[in-house]
Amino acid sequence: MSSLDSFLDNMGLFHHQRWMLTLSLILLAALLTHYLEIRLYNRFIENARKTKYLWDDAILWSIHKPLGCMIWLWAFHFTMQIVQYRTSIPYYFFDWASSLFTLGSIIIFTWFLLKLTSCIRAKLYLRTDFDDALLDLTSSQALAQAIQIIILVTTGLIILKYFFNLSFTGLWAIGGIGSFVIGWAAKDLLANFFGAIMIYFDRPFSIGDWIRSPDREIEGIVEYIGWRLTKIRTFDKRPLYIPNSLFATICIENVSQTSYQRIKESIAISFKDIDQVESIMNDIKEMLAHHDDVDASMNCSVNLTGINKSSSLNISLVCFVKMVDWITFLGIKQNIILQVLKIIHEHGAELDVPISVLKISENDELFQTRTHAPSRD
Numbered sequence: 001m002s003s004l005d006s007f008l009d010n011m012g013l014f015h016h017q018r019w020m021l022t023l024s025l026i027l028l029a030a031l032l033t034h035y036l037e038i039r040l041y042n043r044f045i046e047n048a049r050k051t052k053y054l055w056d057d058a059i060l061w062s063i064h065k066p067l068g069c070m071i072w073l074w075a076f077h078f079t080m081q082i083v084q085y086r087t088s089i090p091y092y093f094f095d096w097a098s099s100l101f102t103l104g105s106i107i108i109f110t111w112f113l114l115k116l117t118s119c120i121r122a123k124l125y126l127r128t129d130f131d132d133a134l135l136d137l138t139s140s141q142a143l144a145q146a147i148q149i150i151i152l153v154t155t156g157l158i159i160l161k162y163f164f165n166l167s168f169t170g171l172w173a174i175g176g177i178g179s180f181v182i183g184w185a186a187k188d189l190l191a192n193f194f195g196a197i198m199i200y201f202d203r204p205f206s207i208g209d210w211i212r213s214p215d216r217e218i219e220g221i222v223e224y225i226g227w228r229l230t231k232i233r234t235f236d237k238r239p240l241y242i243p244n245s246l247f248a249t250i251c252i253e254n255v256s257q258t259s260y261q262r263i264k265e266s267i268a269i270s271f272k273d274i275d276q277v278e279s280i281m282n283d284i285k286e287m288l289a290h291h292d293d294v295d296a297s298m299n300c301s302v303n304l305t306g307i308n309k310s311s312s313l314n315i316s317l318v319c320f321v322k323m324v325d326w327i328t329f330l331g332i333k334q335n336i337i338l339q340v341l342k343i344i345h346e347h348g349a350e351l352d353v354p355i356s357v358l359k360i361s362e363n364d365e366l367f368q369t370r371t372h373a374p375s376r377d
Contacts, residue, residue, distance in 0.1 A: 023079055030075035034068055058123060062116035066108045073108065077101045099163065106162075110155045117144045117151070141207065142200045145227060192228045195244030199225055204247070209256040210326075216250055218242065260298060260320040263333050266305075267340065268312040273349035277304060277313055283343045284317065291339075293332045294319050312352030 041064045048057035080097040083089065121144035205211045205222055211232070212219035220240060224231035230247070232240040269277055284302045288294050298320035305316040317340065321332050344351065 022082055026075055026078050026082075030071055034071050037064075037067055037071065055120075058116060058119040062112055062119050066112040066115070069111075070105070070108050073101060073104045103159070103163065106155060106158060110151060113151050114148055117147050120144060141225065142196075149227075191245035192243050195246070195248055196225065196227045196230075198248060199230070199244060204252050205254050205256075209254055212253050212255060213250050214253065216246075218250075256323075258323055260295060261323060261329050263317070263319050263321065263336060265317045265337065265340075267315040267317060267344075268308060268352040269315060269344070270350045270352045271307075271311040271313060273347075274313060276347045276349045277315070280344055280347050280349060281315060283347075284315075284340055287339050287343065288317075288319050288336070291319075291336065293321050294336070295322055308352070 041060060045057060045060050045064075048060055051057075076097075080094055080101075084094045121141055199205070207222050207225060209222050210220070211222060218232065218240065220232040220234040222230065223233050223239075225244075227244075229241050229243050232242060234240055269280070281302045281304065285300070288300050288302070289296060294300065300319040301316065302318075303316050305314045308314060317336075319336070321329065324332070
């Protein structure tokens with residue numbers, strides 16, 4: 001205990017009570033400023049959310065926590081300045097404190113920029129008026145991710161230059177030597193990165209598109225396109241994460257970019273109603289021609305395509321409807337099938353039902369045993 005007292009006495013920490021009071025006032029001012037910042041944020045953020053503008057609530061949300069940290073960082077800086085001139089603590093300690101203040105300021109500002117880009121990207125994801133916008137949802141998300149990478153790389157270069165005194169020429173030399181090693185070790189990661197670039201430039205699909213692949217069991221709605229992987233929400237609501245490099249090796253069908261959806265059905269009419277087949281096909285053609293959801297400009301066909309082994313007459317129905325969502329399409333398809341069944345019923349015809357016939361020869365031993373079995377009188 002005496003050694004601690006002698007240390008504090010040698011440092012001169014309690015020789016002047018006035019600067020200790022100044023430190024207390026600085027901490028109290030930081031506390032009050034932080035409290036005032038929280039109160040102002042809660043008041044302004046509610047008003048900003050009610051506006052239609054994107055930037056006001058994005059800036060407020062992004063600056064809230066970094067500003068609170070910056071308040072306490074400045075309080076720490078002022079405290080160190082006072083302690084430096086009022087005590088005999090070695091100066092190298094305050095050099096480290098000054099470097100720590102600079103590093104903290106850089107990190108907090110970088111944090112603010114990253115939060116701002118993330119918030120804007122999230123706000124754009126919720127927007128629906130991209131028809132008149134300069135960038136669509138996919139492009140804006142790619143731009144936000146590129147900006148975040150630039151911010152992180154710039155921050156890293158500034159830290160290396162300021163704190164480690166590394167020249168940019170040396171950094172390029174180190175990067176040139178290590179690029180081969182890094183490229184070999186992270187070849188899958190680089191493949192996914194270039195796959196993302198391919199998606200952004202070729203645009204086989206965008207966020208919100210319904211895609212599927214005949215090569216893999218991939219089908220769903222695109223929710224997110226990152227630099228490493230793409231997130232797809234399947235129709236049973238399972239998230240599916242696909243590495244971007246995979247899209248360079250498989251076929252992708254973009255259902256959302258389809259201009260028309262095809263309805264193709266095969267109808268089997270019983271062979272005994274052969275006299276009604278032609279009139280049934282004519283009525284089906286007339287029904288399709290006057291159907292509100294069937295596009296008359298596309299070639300719709302109703303034809304007799306063959307005779308089945310079960311002696312049924314196969315009628316092929318092909319028509320096209322304009323691109324709608326999946327639920328609406330199923331409703332249109334159901335309506336057309338019900339009208340076709342109604343037409344068949346009105347003509348007194350029947351659908352062919354497969355019947356299995358079992359033929360038993362009279363020479364079969366089991367048949368003879370069952371037939372000529374002695375009676376139990």
